[in-house]
Amino acid sequence: MPEQPPYLRIADVLRQRIASGEWQPGDRLPSRARFAEEYDVGDNVVRRAQEHLISQGLLEGRAGSGTYVAEPRARLRMVRSLAREKRGGSPFRADMAALGRAGTWEHRTEAKVPAPEDIARRLGIEAGALTVRTAYEFLGNGKPVQLSTSWEPYDLTGGTLIVLPEGGPYAGKGVVERMAAIGITISHAVEQPEPRTATTEEAHLLGVQRGALVTAIERTYYAEDGRPVETADIVVPAAHCEIVYEIPINRP
Template sequence: MREQPPYLRIADVLRQRIADGEWTPGDRLPSRAQLARECGVGDNVIRRAQELLISLGVLEGRAGSGTFVAAPRELLRMVRSQCREQRDRSPFHGDMSALGKRGTWESRTDAKVPAPAEIAARLGIAEGDLCVRTTYEFLADGKPAQTSTSWEPYEITAGTLVVLPEGGPHGGKGVVARMAEIGITVSHAVEQPEPGQADAEEATLLGIPRGALVTRIRRTYYSDESRPVETADIVVPAAICEIVYEIAVN
């Protein structure tokens, strides 16, 4: 069996010392040099272990002051289920309402953007076909909760009142409700989650360290004729949100 990398072992050691009460929320950890001597490893191993625990929300770094034990934070519960999709209501708004929080978002839409190869494959269109691209920053009580980049084939909504996801009389209602306005019934969505690390732009938008753990979700909505009508790349920070899938049983 492959040996565990040293920084992961040290991260487990530090986490256990916190669990045992040696350090409590708000306490400043010893210097990296001291921890390196205590653990018998190099400073770089301590640095990587601390960076991992910061990305998980166990520790927090303060510029010029050192590394501290973070106060426990309540994770936002993101429920992925069929019940999220309600007519005339954004799924994110519904998620936040269930938690007693105010769900808002900021967005930017660019019309007639040529589809990159991967997006075209997901939407069943040719590379370079025009799409409507919308980027979102979702907020829970004013604090960053997730980001998303959505793509819709331009030919589906061109010339209609729902061509702009966040504009017009049906703006902000979500994909299901908007498509219904032009006679398209969205029957299901397919989601593919995978772990990742935040890049520089994502870290800035989400208020997390670069390299922090995130869950990336590739979601595609399909009509009742099995045609893809929208696809999105959703980024959820692991230290802020937990993702739960609810599966209906007939």
């Protein structure tokens, strides 16, 4: 049999040390340099070993802080449903409340961002037309649950109370409720989910290994007259969440 790669050997040793109780959930592990010296391997070997255990949910990386023993995490069942859009306030917060978790998020909004070609196509505007872009990191009980980048045409919301999704009297409300505030009724949304691997930035934010499987959802909201009024790229880690679609049935 071929010899086990060094990083898998180190991963097995770390796994055994965690199982023995040497480190408890939430404990910060010693530095990679210390492990490299202890096991006489390179830093890259330790990094790959830790990334392997992160992908298995045993460890979690925190940008700028280090590597920690992961708290046990149940896989969340996230339901995509028309009903979530009929709730008052934030649909995400309501989703998390239904799972017994506190839903919070961090955000960064940029106004008057020229639309890239693919976003312009999805919004039905010219490439380079101004948009409002908001990047979100959604958390359930403080743990990363999903990422989202939202785009709205600036011509649609500029000069109104909802131009900044997280500012003004409608801060934190869902797209449906915000658009209703300026007289736009959203009739439906289209979502296209696809599996892919996480980018380096996504992996850091979601607490998973780079290259781990995620579900990427391309979502676009449409007004009653058929205009697309918002589009978003949503990223959900497959190891931590399962996505279920609830489809209403119109009775005859």
